[in-house]
Amino acid sequence: MKARVHITLKNGVLDPQGKAIQHALLALGFDGVDDVRQGKYIELDLSENDKDKAHTHVEDMCKKLLSNMVIENYAIDID
Amino acid sequence: MKARVHITLKNGVLDPQGKAIQHALLALGFDGVDDVRQGKYIELDLSENDKDKAHTHVEDMCKKLLSNMVIENYAIDID
Amino acid sequence: MTETNWNNNVEITPEIVKEHGLSDSEHKLMIKILGRNPSLTELGIFSVMWSEHCSYKSSKLHLKTLPTTAPWVIHGPGENAGVIDIGDNQAVIFKMESHNHPSYIEPYQGAATGVGGILRDVFTMGARPIANMNALRFGSPDHHKTRHLLSGVVEGIGGYGNCVGVPTVGGETNFHPSYDGNILVNAMTVGLADQDKIFLSAAAGVGNPVIYVGSKTGRDGIHGATMASAEFTEDSEEKRPTVQVGDPFTEKLLIEACLELMSTDMVVAIQDMGAAGLTSSSVEMASGGGVGFALNLDMVPQREEGMTPYEMMLSESQERMLVVLKPDRVEEAKEIFVRWDLDFAVIGEIAGDGNLTLSWKGDIVADIPTQPLADNSPEYDRPWIKTQAPATIDPNDVASPNDLGETLIKMIASANLSSRAWIWQQYDNQVMADTIQMPGGDAAVVRVHGTDKALAISTDCTPRYCYADPFEGGKQAVAETWRNITSVGATPLAITDCLNFGNPERPDIMGQFVGAIDGLREACSILEYPVVSGNVSLYNETNGTGIHPTPAIGGVGLMEDSSKMVKIAPKDEGDVIILVGESKGHIGCSQYLSIIEGREEGAPPPIDLMLEKKNGNFVRKHIINGNINACHDISDGGIFIALAEMAMASHKGMDISLNNNSIPVHTYGYGEDQARYIISTTALEVDQIIADAEQSGVKVERIGVVRGEELMIEDCFSIPVNELLDAHASWMPNYMSNEA
Amino acid sequence: MKSAVMTFPASNCDRDMYDALEKITGKVPHKIWHQDTEIPPVDLIALPGGFSFGDYLRCGAMAARSPAIKQVLAHAQRGGNVIGICNGFQVLTEMGLLPGALMRNRSLKFVCKTVNLKVENANTTYTSAYHENQNIEIPVAHHDGNYFADDETLTRIEDNGQVVFRYVDKGGEVSKDANPNGSQHNIAGITNERGNILGMMPHPERFIEDIQGGTDGRGFFESIINSLN
Ligand SMILES: Nc1ncnc2c1ncn2[C@@H]1O[C@H](COP(=O)(O)OP(=O)(O)O)[C@@H](O)[C@H]1O
Numbered sequence A, B: 001m002k003a004r005v006h007i008t009l010k011n012g013v014l015d016p017q018g019k020a021i022q023h024a025l026l027a028l029g030f031d032g033v034d035d036v037r038q039g040k041y042i043e044l045d046l047s048e049n050d051k052d053k054a055h056t057h058v059e060d061m062c063k064k065l066l067s068n069m070v071i072e073n074y075a076i077d078i079d
Numbered sequence C: 001m002t003e004t005n006w007n008n009n010v011e012i013t014p015e016i017v018k019e020h021g022l023s024d025s026e027h028k029l030m031i032k033i034l035g036r037n038p039s040l041t042e043l044g045i046f047s048v049m050w051s052e053h054c055s056y057k058s059s060k061l062h063l064k065t066l067p068t069t070a071p072w073v074i075h076g077p078g079e080n081a082g083v084i085d086i087g088d089n090q091a092v093i094f095k096m097e098s099h100n101h102p103s104y105i106e107p108y109q110g111a112a113t114g115v116g117g118i119l120r121d122v123f124t125m126g127a128r129p130i131a132n133m134n135a136l137r138f139g140s141p142d143h144h145k146t147r148h149l150l151s152g153v154v155e156g157i158g159g160y161g162n163c164v165g166v167p168t169v170g171g172e173t174n175f176h177p178s179y180d181g182n183i184l185v186n187a188m189t190v191g192l193a194d195q196d197k198i199f200l201s202a203a204a205g206v207g208n209p210v211i212y213v214g215s216k217t218g219r220d221g222i223h224g225a226t227m228a229s230a231e232f233t234e235d236s237e238e239k240r241p242t243v244q245v246g247d248p249f250t251e252k253l254l255i256e257a258c259l260e261l262m263s264t265d266m267v268v269a270i271q272d273m274g275a276a277g278l279t280s281s282s283v284e285m286a287s288g289g290g291v292g293f294a295l296n297l298d299m300v301p302q303r304e305e306g307m308t309p310y311e312m313m314l315s316e317s318q319e320r321m322l323v324v325l326k327p328d329r330v331e332e333a334k335e336i337f338v339r340w341d342l343d344f345a346v347i348g349e350i351a352g353d354g355n356l357t358l359s360w361k362g363d364i365v366a367d368i369p370t371q372p373l374a375d376n377s378p379e380y381d382r383p384w385i386k387t388q389a390p391a392t393i394d395p396n397d398v399a400s401p402n403d404l405g406e407t408l409i410k411m412i413a414s415a416n417l418s419s420r421a422w423i424w425q426q427y428d429n430q431v432m433a434d435t436i437q438m439p440g441g442d443a444a445v446v447r448v449h450g451t452d453k454a455l456a457i458s459t460d461c462t463p464r465y466c467y468a469d470p471f472e473g474g475k476q477a478v479a480e481t482w483r484n485i486t487s488v489g490a491t492p493l494a495i496t497d498c499l500n501f502g503n504p505e506r507p508d509i510m511g512q513f514v515g516a517i518d519g520l521r522e523a524c525s526i527l528e529y530p531v532v533s534g535n536v537s538l539y540n541e542t543n544g545t546g547i548h549p550t551p552a553i554g555g556v557g558l559m560e561d562s563s564k565m566v567k568i569a570p571k572d573e574g575d576v577i578i579l580v581g582e583s584k585g586h587i588g589c590s591q592y593l594s595i596i597e598g599r600e601e602g603a604p605p606p607i608d609l610m611l612e613k614k615n616g617n618f619v620r621k622h623i624i625n626g627n628i629n630a631c632h633d634i635s636d637g638g639i640f641i642a643l644a645e646m647a648m649a650s651h652k653g654m655d656i657s658l659n660n661n662s663i664p665v666h667t668y669g670y671g672e673d674q675a676r677y678i679i680s681t682t683a684l685e686v687d688q689i690i691a692d693a694e695q696s697g698v699k700v701e702r703i704g705v706v707r708g709e710e711l712m713i714e715d716c717f718s719i720p721v722n723e724l725l726d727a728h729a730s731w732m733p734n735y736m737s738n739e740a
Numbered sequence D: 001m002k003s004a005v006m007t008f009p010a011s012n013c014d015r016d017m018y019d020a021l022e023k024i025t026g027k028v029p030h031k032i033w034h035q036d037t038e039i040p041p042v043d044l045i046a047l048p049g050g051f052s053f054g055d056y057l058r059c060g061a062m063a064a065r066s067p068a069i070k071q072v073l074a075h076a077q078r079g080g081n082v083i084g085i086c087n088g089f090q091v092l093t094e095m096g097l098l099p100g101a102l103m104r105n106r107s108l109k110f111v112c113k114t115v116n117l118k119v120e121n122a123n124t125t126y127t128s129a130y131h132e133n134q135n136i137e138i139p140v141a142h143h144d145g146n147y148f149a150d151d152e153t154l155t156r157i158e159d160n161g162q163v164v165f166r167y168v169d170k171g172g173e174v175s176k177d178a179n180p181n182g183s184q185h186n187i188a189g190i191t192n193e194r195g196n197i198l199g200m201m202p203h204p205e206r207f208i209e210d211i212q213g214g215t216d217g218r219g220f221f222e223s224i225i226n227s228l229n
């Protein structure tokens, strides 16, 4: 199975990368960009075939390694 | 509108981060992870309200700034 | 048991041969060596081995004329890097290499992998890398690509060097429109080894195992070597060959694992996989040792599925090494690499027949005698025409500016003379805790860990001089590194070179090359400063426009007592400022002419190498004796710029009065005559220095003292040092803040 | 005072830390490899700077999950002293031993330069050889030194005197220009509440001899000796 994990910054956590992108877009003449947030996107190929099990498995990975719970949220899609 | 952009490495391009994550997961005792790839996830808040226009707009941003076309692909979702 | 599959199922047509950049005569020679038509894999191997990048076919003839020996040279050109003796059984190993084309296509990864490659050239010989340098040339600041290239290249160099933990201690950076379509990224690594632990690449011992270590092989940069040997056209940007991505984390592990392996007695030979990867490393190791390599490609660690022998042999995946071990030591060696989490595979053994024999899935897919492949690589005596040196400009023919103070500010705030702090602050220049002179001075200085000794390193070249007169320019590049090393108090020992030129098939470009080599040769022999390693990068040309000839020189010098080192900042109020050398107002090809008048004309300053030697030795002697507390050589921008740089470095003012009444003051102040230094000394020592100068026949003039907070030059200007600092510091950050 | 320096794959200031500890304490530190399951009894464990695991995923994240980390945690819980410099600071926040997180520098660029630091609290194991509000010069070299914590945490660590070093200008003022990475409240170094664990971005081990450009880093090590001997 494939798991897709999105790791995004929690609300209220400053996002230097997002800010910089927004700034650079403006400098390039792109207006109408009100906010930019940057996160991570991780794709995992799993040998697990049970969707629920895979989900639990990946949730555990997120908690133990993939995300830093102090500043980040994660979201998991399995297919 | 909101645009969600996924930036991933092109096929065949070395992904040191993905490789290291896979390795670390293994070391933590997570088995059954056959492959890991890391990309970027960018959320944009746009003042544009037309979906097609927003798409064109963001595509342009991807080409000019958000993705490095030499080694990366991008995918855009608008909603 | 094995079948032969010579053609790897592809017919070798003349088109395919041509696509591989091989000429008809080269194709014929290939058939003669093999006694048959090559297989596709073999064709690929020949094409990279005979590419300009690997074979030096246009340059070999001329490179041979460079001086490469001295009593302190342990290994000159021909090895992965040059090796010099610094006493106490220690050796310094260094080399500079270009990564120009890849950096133009993908600046971050191109520059990063350039650093990775040069590090491997040095640690493969058993040295721990202790310093990195970078010599960069970009197009005009106005060119639409320059910001993007500059920011990507600097980030890439930092991204790689910082992670591997080798300090990037200096370099040089120029902007000129001749690099608009071909930037230059030259990286240098200096390493330290014990003389009895130096490793070479020549393989030996039939039956000895051949080991592959490092990262897995992917389809990265296939044909990178041939790309570096072809001129750019508009659409080569579009083709975008698979770019190599650097993995500095793996490189750091590879350094530690290889140095650990080399601290044992298991290694027969070792070689990094650089340009043309597995091909060049195995051919060089085999031909160098007069043996063959029998490799089983099925054993090569692979990152991607379905890789063909052709792809495996031509891949330029990074962070890989090839090692020949002593028999029965495989398990011991493997333990080291497993501990460092690196791939380790026995991929073959040394064969007695002298051939590179490759098997794959039960077939033999290539079988090439390595000696003829290496020895018969083409060598051209390309036609060349001598560059006509322009006439010398008379200082009296250059109009004087309205306001000398304004010109000084304009010059120090210009693209080419402004502070490079924006660059070097992105490099960790102190990791290893031995950097004792950081960027901003004349030469970088790093201690030899745990000793009183230190190494001084400088990279230099003045391409506008080389363009006007390749011979004088070549001499100047060597002399400037020599002078920069001297300025900190070190004794220059040897150089590495990175010769960046346009298309050698054009006689005028070839003439630049030959002229520059002539200059290098003369300077190296007179200064007793041999070339111990180097690299040639040709075809730096887009749509028929070549770069300025750029023979970048990286020099290394030794200080026995690092506590004697000086910097460019004078110490105390009241210190006396002395000018060493003769000032004739040579204004041709100067920064003044270019920045203030927008002209690039005239002959460059002539280099009197005997005078360089005399003045330099005088200055060094007094630094080592402790009579001088600051020293700065005079280069780009002349006396005024050198004084301004010293004032800025010390945050102190100076009162200067020039003893000039023969030439216009602006040409005196901004003229770029060579073999000059400005030194600072205490009032107590000044008489001694002047007396010794008279005795030694060195021209010195007492020109002022350190005083106050302004740089005051009598009858010219008086500018607060803070104002100078602001102007000098602001150009690059301002320029880059418009980065998009 | 017995100390140990930990090495992770791609640590690169481990030797510098080792040398500084040896030079100043006069005792040879132990070396710990990230896979060691036992650590000799020591007073101080140092997590050095560098790019452990390439700084991939997040700085310090993978190192914080190394086998030897369990021993560091046990040592810390016993009240043992732990310092994390640069990458080591990032590891300590990833381990949860120190509050907050270190994010990408505001400029998004790596920054290597000498900065001025104000010693905010001279009453700790790591700062007693300095005097309160002393302005010291120490180099920084990092890509992710932008200290972040939520408001509540910030208030707490400020009130507790856990902020020990702050970026200031030459005159000692806390200003935006003096902040090399955008960290909140110009924070350069903090301790935990108990005071036995310290993390800081600047590198005191690089400034212990005149010839290196400064000696203000010595005070850090001398404080440790004073407190732990
Ligand atoms: N790309 C770079 N990386 C690091 N340091 C650099 C770079 N470019 C210039 N520098 C540093 O800036 C200072 C001035 O450079 P330069 O004007 O070329 O010196 P010089 O005239 O003495 O050769 C030197 O200390 C040099 O090492």
Ligand SMILES: [Mg+2]
Binding pocket: C441, C442, C443, C484, C632, C633, C634, C635
């Ligand atoms: Mg100089």
